[in-house]
Amino acid sequence: MTSNRRPTETELIAWFLAPLASDAAAFRLGDDAAALTPPDGEDLVLTKDVLVAGIHFFADDPPGDIARKALRVNLSDLAAKGARPLAYLLGLGLHADWTADWLATFTAGLADDQRTYGLALLGGDTVSSPERLTLSVTAIGRVPRGGMLRRDGARPGDIIAVTGSIGDAAIGLQLRLDAGLSGRLGLSEAAAAHLLGRYLLPQPRSGLAEAVQRLASAGMDVSDGLAGDLAKMAGVSGVRIEIDAGSVPLSEAPAWPSLPIRRCGRWR
């Protein structure tokens, strides 16, 4: 498994993916489909994010971090809906120059996050995606029946709450793109590492899912920027949202207003 001979598709599944699979539902991936017995009295919450090399991550990011990012952007959606993680399916589009070592590190990243967030691989598909690594994750969570927190539930009088400092990932991307930026901004090594880490590895608020569900009337994760995402929530909820810019929590590291922030949405 440490040699760079490429495994066949069968070996790839047996060596790298089957160990990630749930025995009961996914039959060690030795089938074309998985059976999932839904928890009694609960709803399933389903979300799907696709990540493409050069767009949602850099092809030369550490493979384990790419894997965890692909899982975590989905887990973040689940957490924002008040759902606890249950399982996922993985579409793995391997680029032309993948190696067995690369894949071993990639799947080790998946294994780490499966343990951290308590979910198992149910199934998926492995294909060739010659020019760009392409990852498609369908994540499945669980909530009490009818309990999924929606984006359109915001009501007049509600308070806007966020679970972390805003904008760090966007700054982390700028640091990733421009090796000299950290020095020009006078960032400490620790601050730069924090910001880069926030870009590379989102932190799903899975631990808050139950509190969010008990307390919130609407929820979503911030992926396209606070202002844009709140505008979406306001639109579907039929409310206006006012933000006191001075109250938005920012990390202490960056000289925020001086940064040349470029839009970094999922779309372009």
Added chain:
Amino acid sequence: MTSNRRPTETELIAWFLAPLASDAAAFRLGDDAAALTPPDGEDLVLTKDVLVAGIHFFADDPPGDIARKALRVNLSDLAAKGARPLAYLLGLGLHADWTADWLATFTAGLADDQRTYGLALLGGDTVSSPERLTLSVTAIGRVPRGGMLRRDGARPGDIIAVTGSIGDAAIGLQLRLDAGLSGRLGLSEAAAAHLLGRYLLPQPRSGLAEAVQRLASAGMDVSDGLAGDLAKMAGVSGVRIEIDAGSVPLSEAPAWPSLPIRRCGRWR
């Protein structure tokens, strides 16, 4: 919608994808996730296939047929597991030169097959996949609890049954690759059209799902060829499988043994 101005992501979802969505579960795609209330006393069956232009279909195939093929390869997996279709999620990786017209035809194909097979769009993600259209479908079906037909259930004494003629899609691919082949084989127009159609548009045996579940001890769809797929079934079931080659149903059209069949698996 018939102009070729490209819609924004929001317009794309509102115009083309939201009409495909289930109101109740998917909130017209105005959310980051969908809630699914599982049918009482049933299991969900989940499968995921990824299709990449130039590998699983031709980039210039009719867009509606590409869409239906992406759905049908998944529906075929569900049928082989004895599951009835319920819903799906779509990861849409749009190539650099997509147009609004292309997308309108593509989504019309999805709408057609949603009606034919009785399932609704639950959610998904739309991204840029510059070099190649990339489609990722997670399909969800339903079976009575514990009733998913597995690949590893074949037992000594079982009979191998197939639901159609074998090899037509592989020949259809050869016809698609070589415009002169049909003439050299002396195929009638109708025969050539039949074989091409079998390549372009799989026919999921959804109508047989219940019979399959009642009668079969193991099931899978044929995607990599009858011999290879039976070998997989034999392997996981711990049995040997014998086939009388003369009993394999072939369509009457092709002069089968003279064809230069190339392997056309999902992997290369």
